[in-house]
Amino acid sequence: MVSEESSAYLQKVYSAKDNRELEEAYDLWAGKYDEHVTAFGYQIPAVAAGLLGxxxxxxTTPILDAGAGTGLMGAVLDALGYQGQVGVDISAGMLKKARERNIYTDLHQMILGEKLDFPSDHFGACQAIGVFTAGHAPASAFDELVRVVRPGGYIIFSLLEDIYAPKGYKEKFETLGNNGKWQLTEKTKKFPGLPLEDPDLFHRVYVYRVC
Known part of the structure; x- marks a missing residue:
């Protein structure tokens, strides 16, 4: 059941003005995050897992979980037999919860939009669920995700529809495509990612193949 408390946490992360505020907000939410997003009817991981499958x-190993949070998406992939997952997240509190699942080979505190501490062409695939949304990872983060995924590997991610053009994602996707860095393989129709919290907040899940 959606509560005032869970809605307040969601608004706090969406309204973060910088990475420090975002990190602090997720550190505070970590203990109840799974409970709250389940109450929201959070369906993006299920959609993304279907496409990743x-x-x-x-x-395919290793697989980067970019914005791993508490490991919700990682747990879905683990149940489907995907091993060798490596997670990164801005929040130490969220990573502590993810570590308790014992499904990741490594977990690191890193910020999407900054340089990732991995070699180029290191990962066989990447998934980034729930991080390209209001007040979160910028469009520039895709430069690093493309760099660390091997040619032929896939990047599967969700994106809030409202920020696609206004926040530079459309331009970034086109630039990467025009520069021969990646190619669109598939994208979903728009759907409510949190239907029990805000049925008018639409997302899409995209699949790009790194060139």
Whole structure:
């Protein structure tokens, strides 16, 4: 059941003015995050897992969980047989919860939009669920995600529809495509990511193949 408390946490992360505020907000939310987003009817992980399963085999390793949070998406992939997951997140509190799941080979505190401390062409695939939304990771983060995923690997991510053009994602996607960095494989129709909290807040899930 959606509560005033859970809605307040959501608004706090959406309204963060900088990475420090975002980190602090998620540190505070970490203990109740899973409970709250379940009450929201959070369905983005299910949609993303379906697409990842179409394009990425369980033998693909390692897989980057960019914006791992408490490991909700990682747990779905683990249940489907995907091993060798490496998670990064801005929040130490969220990473502590993810570590308790014992499904990641490594977890690191990193910020999407800054340089990632991984070699180029390191990952076989990447998924980034719930991080390209209001007040979160910028469009510039895709430069690093493309860099660290091997050619032929897939990047699967969700994006809040309202910020696609206004926040530079449309331009970034087109630039990466025109520069031969990646190619669109598939995208969903828009759907409510948190239907029990805000049925008018639409997302899409995208699949891009790194070139």
């Amino acid at each position: 179409k394009h990425v085999t369980p033998e």
